[in-house]
Amino acid sequence: MVAAVLLSLTMMYSSSYPAAEPFRVGIRFVLRFAAAPLMLVPRTLSLWSENATLRQEVIGLRMQEFEWRDAMLENIRLRKMLDFSENPRFDYLACEVVARDPSFNLSSVLLNKGSKYGVELGRAVVTVNGLAGVIHEVDPYNSIVQLALDRQFATSVRVERSRVDGIIRWRGTDHLLLDDVPKNLDVVVGDRIVTSGLGGMIPEGIPVGVVEEVGSEHSDIFLTVSVRPFVQFSRLEEVFVLTPDSTYIDSTVEVSE
């Protein structure tokens, strides 16, 4: 008993435990195939309702696309006139969730693609609704996503309307906490929170959640902003890993020989 407790604590407090790594990769590899038949059951059950919802969404999105295409072309023209650099583009690598964190809290999911498919550490993972998390561990065939509900997750975000920056973290429930926002800044209930792009790994503008509560009772200086995430973490089935677009060339950068 004492030996088992000590070994557990040693593994917890050593930043990495290389001897255990081959076993962990092996377990993930086996789980990937063992879990696949079981995941078919809930996926098949949800197909009908999902199909109807998606058809409705497609119609709405097609209408929006026409409006946005004009706005995008205008944006490109204006950026060139002002000599702004273009935002880097990303490829969307579709991955299936093959297993979810079986422990106390749903803080990670296992994906069916790893470094062989171009998945890299720290890359953003998104769904159609918004940011799900970041790549936390990668082996050749699988990768683990640290979800926004992980206790150590933190990323730089922005209030879409007022452009107020902050850091978003898990707050111990199914909500997130927008941190480090001074009291005099403009954040109200209903504001959309998007990624700010600071740091470079997670692109700017990915939806994260909506502000549900703004309080100031815990601090004289900072606001306590509770954010409800857009992503339903317990129902993740397909996600996209954002990888740099290999075909992208920034047209504003001049190559000198």
Next chain:
Amino acid sequence: MKALTYIIVVVISLIVQATLVPYMAIYWFRPDIPLVFLLHWSARRGPMEGVTAGFLAGFIIDAVGSGFVGLSSLAYVLAAFVVGKMFYSDIPIPFNRWAITSLAGILVYSFVFAYFYSLHSMASIGVMLVQHALLITLYTWGIAMVWAMTPLFERRVRVTI
């Protein structure tokens, strides 16, 4: 042979935990199915076998998650030890022995997680205990009670003191 059966049951329960159990979530609370089987094993075979099984099951769980490697092992080991010890002790336990000891084991498991999660997050130990540990404990305990009512739950565990 019994150990092999147990290993198969735990591996299947781990796969179910990682795939289907999230669909049983009430808000963000999910029961821990492998824990129920582990505690049952510990009650039947004693604390030492429970501790060994708990360590291995926890290690497998940590391989799939992004958390501390070792945290699930620690929580399972302590929970299995408590249940095994309580079952094979001479302490008088009122009501139903499985009901009380499994509740104690699940509480230990939840407390370990709540404590370590609160150390490395914005959430306080109070929030973790009330908003996570308590409800997960009740949900998992409910599953343990349902499991005890099935024919698969062999009542060969010591029921008298």
